[in-house]
Amino acid sequence: MGGDALNEEQAAGIAVCVYCASGPVDQHHLDLAAEVGTAIAKRGWTLVSGGGRVSMMGEVARATRAGGGRTVGVIPRALVDREVADDDADELLVVDTMRERKGLMDAHASAFLTLPGGIGTCEELFEVWTSRYIGMHEKPVVVLDPNGHFAGLLEWVRGLVESGFASQRSLDALTVVTDVDAALDACAAG
Template structure:
């Protein structure tokens, strides 16, 4: 299947157009690099845009969606492979198993929870896959400041903080995924 990037991003339909455009740019660039996409399996909002653009560019797409969200997020049946699982925990495990790298785009609490889980696992040496946060417009600036403060207070080890790569543009973020 080649190199696969698991992308975490917003799924709500109320996000600004700039975030939809960003997701589409990421999908297009994943395809341009000849990579595959694994994502949350939804066809709306940022989730839908990243998958649609990746497929239009020729990338293979694998969506993973819990049964309970299949209707809410409107499952993307155009995926090359759509895996319907029972729980969010199972979803995250399957997405992690498909990944060679993790890329987090702007999102909300679910996106942050996914980021924190794979970053924590990386910092505990449970995997060695790149964990990249794409922050093009300061969406995560407050979170990054807080994480740095946690490090200053001794709650985040320097090696753990270094394991989270923060990028400010799509090209740099994808380059960091390939490391």
């Protein structure tokens, strides 16, 4: 990407909030997080994360900084020791509750990108996805799933649509891709 394009994207102020695992995972998940962080930095964007320096959360932040990107971490005081706070973040915001954490992450982000993770990651995804669907924001909500991590969950949601518990429009409020560049392009589409 040329310097002019990078400057245009920096001027656009794109800040992508990445939700992902903060616990032990296989190396291919760490590699994916690093690839995402590198790609965020290459585009001159800001990373907004949960403020931990371990697992995928730490890897995406380290890779973003290594590429020259800016990082903003938001972490509850109770998790500072448990997740080992990302003290290297350009901006580390320590809050009292998970609700405050999510609120600040939302406020700092212009798009949401979900990588593989557990129940906390799913909870964050569902909150921003639902908020987009009901019109509380228009920010892109993207899932990057190159290895089928979310296949069962997405099949369940499609079943909700088929049984009338969810609308097709709610499903359409989520973008699911398998490629890092496609994921970031979708994040920029908002």
